[in-house]
Amino acid sequence: MVSPHSHLNKVTQRVIERSKPTRAAYLARIDGAQGHFPARGALSCANLAHGFAGLEGQEKISIKAIREPNIGIVSSYNEMLSAHAPFKNYPDIIKHAAREAGGVAQFAGGVPAMCDGVTQGNAGMELSLFSREVIAMSTAVALTHNMFDAALCLGICDKIVPGLLIGALQFGHLPTIFVPAGPMTSGLTNDDKAKVRQQFAMGACDRDALLEAEAAAYHGHGTCTFYGTANSNQMLMEVMGLHLPGSAFIHPHTPLRDALTAEAAKRVLELTVDRGHYTPVGHVVDEKSIVNGIVALLATGGSTNHTLHLVAIARAAGIVIDWNDFDELSQAVPLVARIYPNGKADVNHFHAAGGIAFLVRDLLEAGLLHEDVKTVAGKGLKHYTREPKLIDGKLQWVDGTETSHDTKVLRSHKEPFAPDGGLRLMHGKLGRGVIKISAVADAHRHVKAPAIVFESQEQVQEAFDRGELKRDFVAIVRFQGARANGMPELHRLTPLLGVLQDQGFHVALVTDGRMSGASGKVPAVIHISPEALLHGPIGKVRTGDMIVIDANKGVLDVEIDEKEWAAREVEQPKHQAANEVGFGRELFGVFRAAAMPAELGASVFGPMVGENASCDTAEHAAHAAHAAHAAHTTGAAVK
Known part of the structure; x- marks a missing residue:
């Protein structure tokens, strides 16, 4: 076995040490739930009768007798969204497979699934990030009946998978497998x-x-084929050991996809207490699996949204990570995939070139992944160097390719597209943020230009339409954080700034909002923390200030006299009230008020069990996060 890379070891040990109190508290909580199996055996007769009253036939008899393990199905099915529509028939496939394997399955509950591709640029987008929290809570509601010995989570896109996993981790004593639907052709x-x-x-x-x-x-049916957050989700679930190996990028409505769905039901039954291979999800998701997820994200140039989601997922399991961990790993992890927007190929080309099986094998050979982890496929990440095949109608796993079938899309760590990952931590007078540079040409990674301050992407659009942006500038788009308006993706800015860059202007974006899982060729420093509404220094910028961005060195600065900068007040938003009403935004006011800073995942769930009580509010959490990184932070402290 190859020895782990020094950066991998260093970051992992730092995460383990940092997480000791919160991880111990989490494990104590979920391990304490293990003595109540079958779970429904702890229910009173009235409770149990309610739990099987809606069933018929053998399933009702089996649950009544408490003699077979019961799978709870949590699904994001809806017929409007292409990625989730294929889940319509999954419960029937799962129930049939469970019966064949001597188990039972019940549809436990549904979770909402909204699509940023539909809501981008519209008011509904301001509910998008917080839908992750709604999904987590919906998952908890589905599983809270204590009727289940295991769970299958059916989800695929942006906030859905993180939300499902955050919710499932609250029931970390249950074996849980994530079941994808695959990309469209x-x-x-x-x-x-x-x-x-x-x-x-x-x-x-x-x-x-x-x-x-x-x-x-x-x-058609399936995820969008570019490498945004949805497909980054699927890659992460596999490398973190939560999918069946090789299941991420198999097309919907194919015999292999249906066979993998059935096998997920059979496999999760094997992981239950009474089958002898007990593997609870709270033990699969540990410090090493989280670090593996970061590495795979960096190696493939995945979605920037996971600098939020992975942080929130880790916290749900009592694990503390921050952007320094991403940044340090990025220095050692080579970019080995070119998938749009970081290249011309889509995820189908990536899969055909060797896909995740090749990626895992190669990163293991480089010492850049932890092999000694628990997975739903068994002990060791080596299971994920194999890929599924239907041979004579039976599902089997075979060794994945040892060489890439298309080096324009997927390469070995020995001949990467870039020597380091596509993500950078940016810091300076404006706070801390992240930038994805895997799609940004070298010539555009350093921008020095005057600021133009906006409070919405609509204002940028209006200035563009008036012809006012045909010049070098840095767009400062603020009051777009979780506290201000739910931290929407500012996807409308991508084509506008792309046009100006193609015309020869030096342009960039700095925002406390999100850009997109499809952040592309224009340099965009996003997730600025603290956000403007938490008195972050991005609120001090004035139009005309000279902004300096050096993505290679991680510099985000403003050229201004130190005394003048210190004396400046953070401006207040002029249009905040408009972000609080309409399209359901009233219902999310409590979420906006509770949201923590971006570097803490922009989560609303507050401190972890075992976390210092001083972090019980977003402001205090911001203080703690920035104090921990004082060497990097030169902006104003949160008040």
């Missing part, structure tokens, strides 16, 4: 789609042409 190429979007932004084509291009790209 390839449609209009990502490059061609991006060109039409830019043409529309410049007025060179009409809405009908744009709609036809979008419909040709997003054309």
Whole structure:
């Protein structure tokens, strides 16, 4: 076995030490739940009768007798969204497979699944990030009946998988497998789609042409095929040992996909207490699996949204990570995949080139992944170097390829696309943020230009339409954090800034909002923490200030006299009230008021068990996070 890389060991040990009190408290809590199996055996007769009253036939008899393990199915099915529509028939497949394996399955509950691709640029997008918390709570509601010996979580896209996992980790004593639906087949190429979007932004084509291009790209069941948050989710669930090996990128409605869904039911039954291979999800998700997830994200140039989601997931398991961990690992992890927006290929090309099995094998050989982890497939990440096949109608796993089938898409660590990961921690007078540079050309990684301050992406659009942005500038788009308006993705800015960059202007974005899992060729420093509404120094910037961005060195600064900067007040938002009403935003006021800083996952769930009581509010958490990184932080402290 290859020895772990020094960076991998250093970061992992730091995470373990940092997490000792909170991880110990979490494990004590979930391990204390292990003595109540079968779980429904602890229920009174009235409780139990309510739990099986809706069933018929053998399932009702089995649950009544408490003689077979019961799987709780939690699903994000809806028929509006392409990624989730395939889940419609999964419960029937799972129930049939469970019966064959001597178990039972019940549909425990559904969780909402909203799509950023639908809501981007609209008011509903301000509910998007907090839908993660709603999904986590919905998962907890589904499992809280204490009727289940195991769980299957059916989800795939942006907030859905993180929310399901955060919720499932509250029932960390239950064996849990995540069951994906897979990507849609390839449609209009990502490059061609991006060109039409830019043409529309410049007025060179009409809405009908744009709609036809979008419909040709997003054309059927499955996830969008670019490497955004949805497909980053699937890669993470596999590398973290929560999927069956090789199941992430198999197309919906295929015999192999259905066989994997059935096998997930059979396998999760094997992981229950009475089957002798007890593997609770709270033990699968540990410090090493979280670090493995960060490494895989960096190696593939995955979604920046996971600098929020992985932090929140880790906290749900009592594990404390921060952006320094991402940044330090990024220095050692090579970029070995080129998937749009970091290249021309989509996830189907990535899968065909060797996919996750090749990726895991290669990173293990480089000493960049921990092999000695628990997974739902068994002990050791080596299981994920294999891929599923149907051979004579039976599901089997075979060794994945040892060489890439397309080195334009997927490469070995020995000949990477870049020597380090595609993510950088940025810090300076404006606070701390992150940037994904795997799609940003070297020539655009250093920008020094005057600031133009905005409070919304609509204001940027209006300035663009008026022709006011044909110059070098850094767009400061603030009051877009979780506290202000739910931290929406500012996806509308991608084609606008891309047009200006193509015209030869030096442009960049700095925001306390999110950009997208599809952050692309324009340098975008995002998730600025603390956010402006928490008195973050981004609120001090004025139009005309000279902003300095050096993505290679991690510099985010403003050229200004130190005394003048210290004397400046943080401006207050002019349009905050508009972000608090309409499209259900009233219902999310409590979430906005409780949201912690981005570096703590922008979560609303507060301190972990065992965490210092001084971190019981977002302000206090911000103080703790920034005090811990005083060597990097030169901005104003949160009041």
